[in-house]
Amino acid sequence: xxxTCPLCGARDLREFTFRGxxxxxxxxxxxxxxxxDYLHLxxxxxxxxxxxxxxxxxxxxxxxxxRDTRTHEIFAVEQARGAGA
Amino acid sequence: xxxxxxxxxxALPQGEALVLGDTRIDxxxxxxxxxxxxxxxxxxxxxxxxxxxxxxxxDPGGRVSSDEGECLWFGLGQYMLIGPAPxxxxxxxxxxxxxxxxWTSVLLEGPLARxxxxxxxxxxxxxxxxxxxxxxxxxxxxxxxxxxxxxSEAFRLMVFRSMAQTxxxxxxxxxxxxxxxxxx
Ligand SMILES: [Zn+2]
Numbered sequence: 001x002x003x004t005c006p007l008c009g010a011r012d013l014r015e016f017t018f019r020g021x022x023x024x025x026x027x028x029x030x031x032x033x034x035x036x037d038y039l040h041l042x043x044x045x046x047x048x049x050x051x052x053x054x055x056x057x058x059x060x061x062x063x064x065x066x067r068d069t070r071t072h073e074i075f076a077v078e079q080a081r082g083a084g085a
Numbered sequence: 086x087x088x089x090x091x092x093x094x095x096a097l098p099q100g101e102a103l104v105l106g107d108t109r110i111d112x113x114x115x116x117x118x119x120x121x122x123x124x125x126x127x128x129x130x131x132x133x134x135x136x137x138x139x140x141x142x143x144d145p146g147g148r149v150s151s152d153e154g155e156c157l158w159f160g161l162g163q164y165m166l167i168g169p170a171p172x173x174x175x176x177x178x179x180x181x182x183x184x185x186x187x188w189t190s191v192l193l194e195g196p197l198a199r200x201x202x203x204x205x206x207x208x209x210x211x212x213x214x215x216x217x218x219x220x221x222x223x224x225x226x227x228x229x230x231x232x233x234x235x236x237s238e239a240f241r242l243m244v245f246r247s248m249a250q251t252x253x254x255x256x257x258x259x260x261x262x263x264x265x266x267x268x269x
Pocket of ligand 1: 005006007008009055058059060061
């Protein structure tokens with residue numbers, strides 16, 4: 001699998017580190033089911049998935065990647081900075 | 086009591102480390118090196134760098150050089166000023182950090198240079214994606230480093246000084262292997 005970093009161009013997967021699913025952060029600071037879900041419960045999507053990846057061995061940017069977990073097809077890669085991260 | 090003087094020193098003995106198949110591994114002199122981190126937005130730094138050092142701020146993957154020195158793109162929100170001592174007037178536009186002895190620079194030059202690197206980095210080293218003057222942050226023998234095409238057959242490699250010996254060892258081993266294949 002190769003990913004196209006918006007800064008560096010197409011790069012080999014080994015330069016990137018998976019940083020987890022991109023989830024909407026719950027409102028408020030009080031503990032509730034939404035926070036439990038956000039912190040501990042993960043779907044295992046077969047299909048389109050939004051994930052954070054760090055270009056750790058490259059430019060250092062954290063990226064928001066939309067891809068298909070079944071085919072490894074990549075739909076979009078953008079910088080997480082400014083994308084609500 | 087007198088302040089002890091600490092002098093920055095190159096992590097490796099400077100000069101030629103190995104020549105095989107007309108391809109050389111050379112430890113470069115340690116230049117004055119300062120990282121420039123402008124934070125969000127880099128317009129102020131671009132203006133200050135032009136004014137005080139006559140250098141343009143490079144785009145991602147780029148390098149701008151003049152007789153006075155060099156400014157190298159060094160990752161997200163980070164540039165390396167190589168050569169001149171930084172003007173204190175840059176400090177209003179970026180965080181400046183002295184890096185001279187923090188990185189080690191090695192030149193790999195010759196007809197086998199690209200074949201050697203092909204064994205050590207996942208980068209596409211062909212002219213179309215890494216033309217003369219282009220720079221990249223990538224893995225070099227599993228170490229995070231900076232690689233700049235400084236000649237048609239010449240590449241400057243930089244890694245943290247703590248990994249200097251490992252870089253030299255990997256380069257020598259790989260050049261030996263590539264040269265041995267060539268001689269078959
Ligand atoms: Zn990148």
